[in-house]
Amino acid sequence: MKIGIDLGGTTISIGLVNDRYEIIEKAEGLTCCEEGPEAVIVRMGKMVRELLQKAGNPPISYIGLGCPGVLDREMGTVIYSNNIKWQQVPVCQKLREQLQVPVYVENDANCAAMGEYLAGAGRGSRQMIMVTFGTGIGGGIIFDGKLYLGRHGNSNIIGHIQIEKGGRECTCKRKGCWECYASTRALLLSAKQAGVFAGVDDGEINGHLFFEALKEKKEAALCVFEEYTDYVAEGIADLINIFDPERIVIGGGVSAQGELLLAPVREKVKQKIYFKEMETADIVCSVLANDAAVIGAANLLSQ
Numbered sequence: 001m002k003i004g005i006d007l008g009g010t011t012i013s014i015g016l017v018n019d020r021y022e023i024i025e026k027a028e029g030l031t032c033c034e035e036g037p038e039a040v041i042v043r044m045g046k047m048v049r050e051l052l053q054k055a056g057n058p059p060i061s062y063i064g065l066g067c068p069g070v071l072d073r074e075m076g077t078v079i080y081s082n083n084i085k086w087q088q089v090p091v092c093q094k095l096r097e098q099l100q101v102p103v104y105v106e107n108d109a110n111c112a113a114m115g116e117y118l119a120g121a122g123r124g125s126r127q128m129i130m131v132t133f134g135t136g137i138g139g140g141i142i143f144d145g146k147l148y149l150g151r152h153g154n155s156n157i158i159g160h161i162q163i164e165k166g167g168r169e170c171t172c173k174r175k176g177c178w179e180c181y182a183s184t185r186a187l188l189l190s191a192k193q194a195g196v197f198a199g200v201d202d203g204e205i206n207g208h209l210f211f212e213a214l215k216e217k218k219e220a221a222l223c224v225f226e227e228y229t230d231y232v233a234e235g236i237a238d239l240i241n242i243f244d245p246e247r248i249v250i251g252g253g254v255s256a257q258g259e260l261l262l263a264p265v266r267e268k269v270k271q272k273i274y275f276k277e278m279e280t281a282d283i284v285c286s287v288l289a290n291d292a293a294v295i296g297a298a299n300l301l302s303q
């Protein structure tokens, strides 16, 4: 048995995972990153101890930690993470000192991809790319059954493919990145500009409201969605052209929409890829939701 941890800017999720990739016990708590890394790491350690106790203290072989940001995997250090405001934190060593088991760290989006690949929508494929639509667009690439990491482990920055040169300003300082048009945040921004949320306070705008308007076939929502699925398909077609994967797994809140999102995206991707005669990659929605990163983190050494 292993422990998987998904450390996010808001929430810490922990799971005890068995050899069949099932979470048999889980716990969740707030990250409270304003308290600083030391406090967060002590809290994570405490959560793990409590979880193990609840499960009758089974022996575990290691802890896998999914974490956003730039990492040094060999040293087990978070070099820099904007989401949790960490810089040069030797998180693996510190957790190991508390819990006396080996600890490994991997990018959280890569962990989610690994989880879906092993136990979710990616099962049975050998080449899979997970694309997670949220505030930005995250990704994870599975190549021949393993995470493709690149030289520094930064191969998954797929949200910053440039779609519109000189387009919307991105958080990465470039303009026109894919996530400026196809993230959930971008969808809501476009919908707001098109008047879909007329009369709704800014604080109450969310994806659920948008998809309600879409299901009611409101003209503005239909137009925004048409353009949104175009942008989603542009980026996915690029990924297919470069990697020729067997499967694309869509994650994030929008994946709950299932066929409503998938049907137009599949159709558009088919028209945009280079080899139109070729059988296109399956485009499916994630099935594990927030459990994906926990299961993937717990199986970092299984690949």
Ligand SMILES: [Zn+2]
Residues within 6 Å of the ligand: 159, 160, 170, 171, 172, 173, 174, 177
């Ligand atoms: Zn960017």
